[in-house]
Amino acid sequence: MSNFGNQVQFEVYQTMTQPDPDRLPVSYEEWEARAREVLEDGPFYYVAGGAGGEETMKDNLQSFTRWKIVPRMLKNVENRDLNVELFGKRYDSPLLQAPIGVQSIIHEGGELASARASAALNIPYIASSASTRTMEEVAGVMGEAPKWFQLYWNKDPEVTASFVRRAEASGYDAIVVTLDTPMMAWREKDLKNVYLPFLIGEGVGNYFTDPVFRSRLGAPPEEDPAQAVMHWTKTFGNPGLTWEHLLFLREHTDLPILLKGILHPDDAKKALDFGVDGIIVSNHGGRQVDGAVSSLDALPPIVEAVGKELPVLMDGGIRRGADVIKALSLGAKAVLVGRPCMYGLAVAGEQGVHEVLRNLLADTDITLALCGCSSIAELNESILQASKG
Numbered sequence: 001m002s003n004f005g006n007q008v009q010f011e012v013y014q015t016m017t018q019p020d021p022d023r024l025p026v027s028y029e030e031w032e033a034r035a036r037e038v039l040e041d042g043p044f045y046y047v048a049g050g051a052g053g054e055e056t057m058k059d060n061l062q063s064f065t066r067w068k069i070v071p072r073m074l075k076n077v078e079n080r081d082l083n084v085e086l087f088g089k090r091y092d093s094p095l096l097q098a099p100i101g102v103q104s105i106i107h108e109g110g111e112l113a114s115a116r117a118s119a120a121l122n123i124p125y126i127a128s129s130a131s132t133r134t135m136e137e138v139a140g141v142m143g144e145a146p147k148w149f150q151l152y153w154n155k156d157p158e159v160t161a162s163f164v165r166r167a168e169a170s171g172y173d174a175i176v177v178t179l180d181t182p183m184m185a186w187r188e189k190d191l192k193n194v195y196l197p198f199l200i201g202e203g204v205g206n207y208f209t210d211p212v213f214r215s216r217l218g219a220p221p222e223e224d225p226a227q228a229v230m231h232w233t234k235t236f237g238n239p240g241l242t243w244e245h246l247l248f249l250r251e252h253t254d255l256p257i258l259l260k261g262i263l264h265p266d267d268a269k270k271a272l273d274f275g276v277d278g279i280i281v282s283n284h285g286g287r288q289v290d291g292a293v294s295s296l297d298a299l300p301p302i303v304e305a306v307g308k309e310l311p312v313l314m315d316g317g318i319r320r321g322a323d324v325i326k327a328l329s330l331g332a333k334a335v336l337v338g339r340p341c342m343y344g345l346a347v348a349g350e351q352g353v354h355e356v357l358r359n360l361l362a363d364t365d366i367t368l369a370l371c372g373c374s375s376i377a378e379l380n381e382s383i384l385q386a387s388k389g
């Protein structure tokens with residue numbers, strides 16, 4: 001990985017020698033603007049939008065500006081390595097693709113395109129329960145590359161257990177249980193656009209192929225899709241979940257279990273008590289509780305509460321290398337990237353996701369070096385200063 005950042009920089013500069021109107025964007029803002037051009041209102045705002053007045057979604061970005069980096073000099077940063085260890089396994093970098101459902105509404109390549117882009121860079125892909133393509137299809141295009149499975153806990157425990165069995169059988173390395181979405185939040189943009197992809201049969205691939213889910217239907221989804229969608233809407237989310245339900249999951253898998261959506265340090269401590277293996281500090285990209293604390297602001301107290309015992313990851317607002325460096329310096333072991341990958345997917349399919357992730361890796365590598373560090377392990381709060389402004 002040494003000097004990876006500068007090699008990518010050079011490649012990008014080289015494309016400028018031939019004027020090309022189709023040249024891929026570089027900045028997050030430009031990717032988003034190009035995605036806006038290619039997507040209809042419904043899908044674009046489904047991705048770009050948040051809950052309520054989108055206060056939390058905006059604050060996820062703003063909170064990064066409240067920390068300033070204070071770089072160190074003369075530290076010999078010629079040879080660098082971005083690798084991190086999670087659950088006894090080495091990963092090439094501290095980046096993962098966040099679980100994102102219904103990618104078929106963004107690009108025909110959908111989840112398979114995103115998974116292939118991840119695999120090419122050896123960046124773990126977290127396959128969403130709410131994917132249009134099945135977890136088996138996703139695993140099938142990823143080979144030995146790292147992959148995690150994100151679980152939406154179904155009201156039917158046998159469906160939940162079946163998803164976990166399938167994830168294990170397909171070679172996923174960890175189970176990420178998302179806790180913050182037992183129901184869809186009040187998302188004003190989707191309500192205005194009257195847009196809910198699941199009702200038109202997107203994002204239900206894992207369910208419609210699941211033997212237990214199918215056994216609950218009067219007729220197979222291929223014969224009566226409306227009835228299958230109706231059953232899905234009734235069973236998808238489980239607002240009745242409690243901490244004790246995690247014991248059921250533990251009985252069904254030996255894979256590392258991470259809880260996604262933790263924002264309170266007391267919940268982080270409970271996660272520890274209930275024997276989970278890791279947590280992901282997240283507010284779902286500002287898509288669930290509007291007014292919730294930003295992910296970056298939630299991170300330090302959670303690291304303080306459980307960081308010595310449990311790996312704490314985070315997502316929400318990671319857009320540039322400096323964001324990655326700030327989150328890791330505040331104690332995150334790794335970060336998940338959400339919307340930037342989806343804008344890459346919208347603009348240029350697999351190539352777009354690859355470009356977004358490769359550039360973010362390069363930016364992270366360069367920023368790490370310019371801060372005076374050669375490895376992720378060297379990052380800590382000593383290179384940060386809380387903004388006075």
Ligand SMILES: Cc1cc2nc3c(=O)[nH]c(=O)nc-3n(C[C@H](O)[C@H](O)[C@H](O)COP(=O)(O)O)c2cc1C
Nearest residue numbers: 047098099100101128178284285315316317338339
């Ligand atoms: C279109 C879209 C779909 C999402 N689907 C899921 C999902 O299926 N499961 C999940 O745990 N999180 C889902 N998320 C949340 C992301 O995993 C992640 O928490 C969030 O996007 C991170 O914020 P960022 O977009 O600012 O990077 C989704 C986010 C978006 C934008």
Ligand SMILES: CCCCCCC(=O)C(=O)O
Nearest residue numbers: 101130181183184236287
């Ligand atoms: C009924 C809620 C489905 C949400 C699945 C996708 C998702 O997590 C999102 O944020 O959108």
